């Protein structure tokens with residue numbers, strides 16, 4: 001028999017080899033909220049109560065998966081992006097905080113027809129459409145990602161035109177006022193700096209590009225946008241801070257002007273805006 005307060009010791013005993021104390025605290029609060037529906041204050045107040053057996057068994061299963069480095073979002077099959085609920089599983093990237101910053105930047109602009117390239121869970125067009133009236137198209141090369149994105153749009157009650165398509169060959173039947181993309185941009189060499197829960201679980205095709213062509217997607221998107229963005233149309237991209245200068249050069253060479261950069265919370269150049277001249 002375990003008391004609710006003892007979940008904390010159980011987490012630290014089981015997970016300290018895999019996570020640091022701050023990460024364990026944060027995982028504990030997520031699990032307590034999910035399984036017991038208690039926030040932090042309620043968890044403290046209820047510490048002396050007995051943990052029901054079915055809740056204990058669910059917690060044990062979650063801890064087993066956490067020990068295998070499976071991200072909590074994939075274990076619970078959900079995450080929050082821009083305050084909205086999203087279903088996620090191993091077929092889509094778990095939306096990141098820097099992408100929320102990109103979305104906040106885009107929300108400050110006026111546009112009507114928009115395209116998201118490499119939509120994954122659909123987080124970008126869904127969060128923007130929930131906030132402002134736009135007509136969004138979104139593509140991804142992965143059919144499983146598009147299925148998930150469609151479900152997320154339904155869950156959040158917005159309409160997005162989703163297509164399975166490869167940006168290298170996609171031919172839309174209209175031009176856009178805005179194109180956004182968070183394409184794969186980390187080189188395989190950069191994987192040595194990454195946590196195992198990303199490396200072992202998230203789809204590699206959503207994250208990595210070849211070492212010898214780190215700006216591959218920016219070249220493709222630049223070429224695509226020249227033909228499919230209205231004159232004066234805007235491009236918003238998440239970029240690799242390591243190849244910031246090379247990325248800017250691609251857009252400068254291809255008739256894009258007013259190039260602006262935005263830093264992420266770690267003060268690294270992570271977002272780019274450019275306007276088609």
Ligand SMILES: C[S@@+](CC[C@H](N)C(=O)[O-])C[C@H]1O[C@@H](n2cnc3c(N)ncnc32)[C@H](O)[C@@H]1O
Pocket residue numbers: 092093094095096099117118119120121122123124139140141142145165166167168182183184185205206207
């Ligand atoms: C970094 S993830 C971004 C996912 C989502 N937009 C987000 O911000 O969380 C990149 C996405 O691009 C998709 N992708 C990769 N290559 C692609 C291609 N050639 N054409 C279209 N989408 C592609 C991947 O399947 C993946 O979902």
